[in-house]
Amino acid sequence: MSFTIKVGLASCGLAAGAGEVYEATLKHIKSKKIDADVKKTACIGMCFVEPLVEIIQDGKKSITYGNVTPENIGTVIDSYMKGKPVLENIIISNIEKGSENDTMKKQERIVLRNCGNINPTSINDYLENKGYQALEKSVIKMKRIDIINEIKKSGLRGRGGAGFSTGLKWQFAYDAKSIKKYIVCNADEGDPGAFMDRSVLEGDPHSVIEGMIIGAYAIGADEGYIYCRAEYPLAIKHLNIAIEQAKEKGFLGNNILDSGFNFELHIKEGAGAFVCGEETALMASIEGKRGMPTIRPPFPAQSGLWEKPTNINNVETFANVAWIILNGGGKYAKHGTEKSPGTKVFALAGKIKNSGLIEVPMGMPLKEVIYDVGGGMKTGKPFKGVQLGGPSGGCLPAELLDTVVDYDSINKTGAIMGSGGMVVMDTSSCMVDIAKFFLNFTQNESCGKCTFCRIGTKRMLEILTRISEGKGNLEDLDTLENLSKNIIAGSLCGLGQTAPNPVLTTLKYFRDEYIAHITDKKCSAGVCSALLKYEINKEKCIGCTLCAVKCPVKCISGERKKAHEIDQEACIKCGACYDACKFDAIDKR
Amino acid sequence: MNNKAEIDNAINKFVGKKGILIPLLQTIQNIESYLSLEVMRYVAEKTGTKLAHIYGVATFYTMFRLKPQGKHIIRVCQGTACHVSGAKTIMSEIMDQLKLSADQDTTNDGLFTVMPVACLGCCSLAPVIMVDDQTHGKLTPDSIKNILKKYK
Ligand SMILES: Cc1cc2nc3c(=O)[nH]c(=O)nc-3n(C[C@H](O)[C@H](O)[C@H](O)COP(=O)(O)O)c2cc1C
Ligand code: FES
Numbered sequence: 159m160s161f162t163i164k165v166g167l168a169s170c171g172l173a174a175g176a177g178e179v180y181e182a183t184l185k186h187i188k189s190k191k192i193d194a195d196v197k198k199t200a201c202i203g204m205c206f207v208e209p210l211v212e213i214i215q216d217g218k219k220s221i222t223y224g225n226v227t228p229e230n231i232g233t234v235i236d237s238y239m240k241g242k243p244v245l246e247n248i249i250i251s252n253i254e255k256g257s258e259n260d261t262m263k264k265q266e267r268i269v270l271r272n273c274g275n276i277n278p279t280s281i282n283d284y285l286e287n288k289g290y291q292a293l294e295k296s297v298i299k300m301k302r303i304d305i306i307n308e309i310k311k312s313g314l315r316g317r318g319g320a321g322f323s324t325g326l327k328w329q330f331a332y333d334a335k336s337i338k339k340y341i342v343c344n345a346d347e348g349d350p351g352a353f354m355d356r357s358v359l360e361g362d363p364h365s366v367i368e369g370m371i372i373g374a375y376a377i378g379a380d381e382g383y384i385y386c387r388a389e390y391p392l393a394i395k396h397l398n399i400a401i402e403q404a405k406e407k408g409f410l411g412n413n414i415l416d417s418g419f420n421f422e423l424h425i426k427e428g429a430g431a432f433v434c435g436e437e438t439a440l441m442a443s444i445e446g447k448r449g450m451p452t453i454r455p456p457f458p459a460q461s462g463l464w465e466k467p468t469n470i471n472n473v474e475t476f477a478n479v480a481w482i483i484l485n486g487g488g489k490y491a492k493h494g495t496e497k498s499p500g501t502k503v504f505a506l507a508g509k510i511k512n513s514g515l516i517e518v519p520m521g522m523p524l525k526e527v528i529y530d531v532g533g534g535m536k537t538g539k540p541f542k543g544v545q546l547g548g549p550s551g552g553c554l555p556a557e558l559l560d561t562v563v564d565y566d567s568i569n570k571t572g573a574i575m576g577s578g579g580m581v582v583m584d585t586s587s588c589m590v591d592i593a594k595f596f597l598n599f600t601q602n603e604s605c606g607k608c609t610f611c612r613i614g615t616k617r618m619l620e621i622l623t624r625i626s627e628g629k630g631n632l633e634d635l636d637t638l639e640n641l642s643k644n645i646i647a648g649s650l651c652g653l654g655q656t657a658p659n660p661v662l663t664t665l666k667y668f669r670d671e672y673i674a675h676i677t678d679k680k681c682s683a684g685v686c687s688a689l690l691k692y693e694i695n696k697e698k699c700i701g702c703t704l705c706a707v708k709c710p711v712k713c714i715s716g717e718r719k720k721a722h723e724i725d726q727e728a729c730i731k732c733g734a735c736y737d738a739c740k741f742d743a744i745d746k747r
Numbered sequence: 748m749n750n751k752a753e754i755d756n757a758i759n760k761f762v763g764k765k766g767i768l769i770p771l772l773q774t775i776q777n778i779e780s781y782l783s784l785e786v787m788r789y790v791a792e793k794t795g796t797k798l799a800h801i802y803g804v805a806t807f808y809t810m811f812r813l814k815p816q817g818k819h820i821i822r823v824c825q826g827t828a829c830h831v832s833g834a835k836t837i838m839s840e841i842m843d844q845l846k847l848s849a850d851q852d853t854t855n856d857g858l859f860t861v862m863p864v865a866c867l868g869c870c871s872l873a874p875v876i877m878v879d880d881q882t883h884g885k886l887t888p889d890s891i892k893n894i895l896k897k898y899k
Contacts, residue, residue: 170869173882205871350826350866388773388810389822389867391880429769429808432865446768447800448807464765505870507828513871545827581827581870595830599865605807710843737836737888 159216161194163187163235166210166274168201168360169392170353170514175227176209182228183211186235194235200361202274205514210274213238264531266493266501269477270517273361278396281403284364290409292480296372297417300483305376306332309479311487313499318344318435318472319550319576320652321498321565327469330459331377334467339379342463342470343370344440345386345393348432349548350599352579354503355473357515359386359393362477363400367423369476371409372483374421377469382421385440387428397425432549432603436651437470439605450605451651472577474503494520498564508545508581511536518563525559528582539584543668547576549596549603550656552663553589572663574656588685589668590675594622596660604653611654614645618661625672627688628679635665635672684746687731691747694735696721698743705735705744748785753778758793768796768804772811781812809864817853817860819898822877826866832873838863840888841876844895858899 165171165180183196204210207224211231214220221243223234237244276283284290296305310325331339343366347355358366370382386394401423404410412420426444433439434449441463443449462468478500482490491499498520504527507513511533518527528534528544535541543553552573554561561567568575583592601615618641624630642658649655665672674680681689694705694714701719706712713729716722724735736744748754757774761767775790776782782805791798805811823838841847841861845854853860869875872884876894883894 169867169882170872170884173869173872173875173884205869208872347868348865351828351870352866353868353870356868389864389877426766427770427773428810429773430810430864431808443769444766446766446804448803507870507873508831513828513873515871548827579827579870581831583831587831592831595827732839733836 161192161239162197162214162217163194164197164199164212164214164275166201166208166212167198168357169390170201170205170357171208171210172392174205174208178228179209179211179226179231182231183235186232190236192235192239198277198279199274200278201357201515203270203357203515203517204512206512213243264522264526265517266519267517268481268490268493268501269358269365269474269503270361270515271481272365273357273515276362278361278363279399281364281400281407284362288484289364289480290368290404290407292483293368293371293375293409294415296483297375297415297419302332302376302378305372305483308487309376309482312478312482312490313487314475314478314482314490315498315500315565316472317474317478317502317577319547319574321575324471324475327459327471328373328377330457331379331467331469334459336467338381338466339377340463340466340468341370341374341377341379341382342437342441342444342458342468343382343384343473343476344435344437344470345384345390345473346428346435346440347387347390347473347577348435348603349550349577349579351505351507351545351548351581352577353505354515354578356390356393358473358477358503359390360396363393363396364404365477365480366473367397367400367404368409369479370423371404371414371421372479373469373471373476375414375419377467379469380420380422382423383426383444383463384423385426385428385434385444388430394425394427401425431605432599433605433651433653436653439651440470441468448605450607451653453650474578495562495564497566502563502575502578504563504578504580506532506580506582509536509539509584509586510534510580510582520564521562523560523562524554527563527580528559532582535582535584537584537586539586541582542585542587543583543589543592545581545583545592545660546579547574547659548579549599550574550652550659551576551579552659553583553592553667554663555667558667572659572666574659586683586685588626588681588683589664589671590622590626590681591683591685593661593664594619594626597622597657600653600657604657608649608651608654610645610648611650611657614641614648615654615657617641618645618658622661625675626681626686628675628686630672630676632673632676634676635669638665687733690731690733691726692724692729692731692733692736693745693747694722694724695743695745698741700741700743702741704738704740708734708738710734748779748783748789750778754786754789755793758790762794768801769808772801772805776811781815783813815853815857817857819859819879821859821861822864822867823861824865824867824869824873824875824877825863826870826873828870828873829866829875834874836888837874837876837886837891840891841895844891859895 212222314324315321434443439449439451458468503517597619606612699721706714713725761771
């Protein structure tokens with residue numbers, strides 16, 4: 159009998175304490191002289207129960223444990239070895255019994271095929287899982303145009319947000335006449351609430367690199383860049399390791415697999431600017447300039463990096479490529495819908511039970527994604543909205559949960575698919591506050607080139623702030639809509655063109671809430687602090703003085719063991735007393 | 748400018764390659780902990796780049812800091828998932844614990860700098876902070892004290 163113990167060590171696992179679990183596993187194995195292979199892997203997507211440990215027997219049977227701690231890992235291993243695995247509350251899936259858990263059952267994994275299964279820092283693991291076979295097939299057996307045709311046949315659309323046909327994009331770069339061409343991977347992932355690209359880069363960096371090499375060969379590029387945000391240190395580390403390994407094996411460098419094709423790949427770290435996710439700004443940033451978007455045309459395929467034809471794709475787009483080349487575009491197109499073929503990785507976050515990473519076929523209704531795959535709401539509170547597409551996207555209400563996830567259906571609602579972030583909200587989120595949150599973000603991140611984007615977003619933010627403080631009036635809502643129209647029309651790049659979306663969708667689907675803030679001066683979610691009133695419930699207060707101690711402006715008074723009182727004039731409505739009270743004696747209204 | 752030799756080293760390593768300014772400034776910031784006007788002038792002179800261009804880049808990207816920073820950097824996520832999971836209270840708890848006023852980002856003893864960031868990519872563990880290279884998730888205001896203690 160052979161045993162393999164895999165510990166998930168991606169950023170999410172590490173943040174939950176997987177590093178300590180890994181150490182404890184090694185120590186336990188050594189001290190008990192257990193014959194098992196301990197392997198590092200990355201994120202399988204079930205971040206909500208990190209740290210995760212999988213025990214595999216003879217490469218066939220396996221059990222995955224969640225919420226493992228350095229304290230309980232010993233028991234988990236020992237009882238497994240004895241043939242009596244502890245199963246209570248930490249078991250996630252038991253492949254032996256064929257009972258994959260619900261989070262996994264409805265998924266179709268192409269992009270995430272290796273994530274959480276292989277050791278991302280081992281090229282041999284990748285090779286054992288058909289790694290670089292697609293590259294070999296491409297450079298040895300296929301003509302460059304055949305590759306492009308295969309991608310076209312798959313119907314793959316760019317996963318960076320806009321959903322442009324990848325095959326067509328490659329065709330434009332292929333057609334461009336130039337000796338020097340570049341290929342770029344957009345790993346900037348600036349959209350807050352999204353972490354698909356991070357997981358793929360951390361968990362299966364070779365799949366992205368292989369996709370890029372194939373793309374470079376197809377369009378005729380000999381140099382490439384991966385532009386990765388600096389907030390992802392582990393992803394950058396794994397990419398660097400993977401590039402060195404690929405060079406050693408002859409998949410990168412000169413005369414790749416004796417085909418005469420040369421390709422060199424660099425990593426560029428971002429420096430913290432959301433707008434650098436936009437392709438023209440990204441290229442300016444690689445060139446070492448301020449990341450200001452420029453007008454298109456010329457498109458990157460004609461004049462991109464250092465004015466040479468450049469093809470730029472997202473991480474997830476590239477991660478699909480090797481699978482398509484190996485299995486055929488036709489087979490890929492069988493997944494998903496006619497207009498949006500394939501699968502899409504979504505990052506589930508917010509008030510959802512199974513937060514983490516999932517990959518589902520396009521065309522699945524939102525309801526199924528959230529309730530069946532995502533496990534529904536985490537808190538006892540009901541669902542209120544789901545935010546799709548980050549700062550460029552929108553919030554959809556419960557009535558629209560029958561919408562299916564594909565580019566065109568989501569666009570119709572006023573939101574966008576975006577990169578695949580899905581933040582689920584319950585009734586404790588205020589939609590005016592969410593709109594304000596995103597406007598604050600875009601206003602900060604606007605590069606300042608276009609007047610409407612620079613000043614328009616600021617004016618919109620001022621109006622939203624006013625409304626959230628109960629100082630708005632009903633005409634403000636028209637002004638918001640008007641400004642939105644003008645910002646969309648008057649902005650050069652996607653940042654400005656989509657910045658009003660969070661406001662427009664909340665106005666469309668949650669207008670009542672705006673009106674309640676304006677006319678009744680009420681925030682039903684209890685978020686907009688200026689509209690709140692904190693009062694001490696005289697019946698419940700036992701006079702423990704904790705609130706008075708915590709109050710930053712010392713506006714709570716009262717004798718010990720007697721009911722306290724809040725001076726409403728002095729109260730700054732910070733909620734410190736509410737959070738501190740252990741007797742539920744502070745009412746928030 | 749305290750580490751001239753190291754800075755010269757960095758400049759020599761990058762000079763002559765294309766698109767070097769951002770990684771060069773990142774390297775120098777790692778050495779000096781921030782970009783002083785003096786350093787930027789020096790880089791301009793050494794590389795033959797216009798100072799205005801260097802200053803333009805340094806002010807465009809949030810990663811570059813023009814003021815001295817603390818020994819440990821605390822990045823507090825303000826992204827969507829963290830926002831709806833109570834990032835605000837985490838931030839105010841950190842500010843409280845470190846006795847920072849609203850317009851202050853570095854502690855008086857120079858030990859910590861607090862930086863709001865948009866998303867750390869660990870949204871499923873919201874709310875999240877990152878101290879130097881270590882990410883901490885599923886935070887509550889009560890857990891902050893223990894985390895900070897490790898770095899004091
Ligand atoms: C403001 C803004 C931010 C963007 N951020 C990203 C990003 O973080 N990652 C990404 O892949 N694409 C981003 N994009 C889209 C890119 O401009 C580009 O369309 C994409 O990288 C193309 O790749 P694809 O065809 O594979 O989708 C952004 C666009 C805009 C306007
Ligand atoms: S929103 Fe905080 S880590 Fe993503």
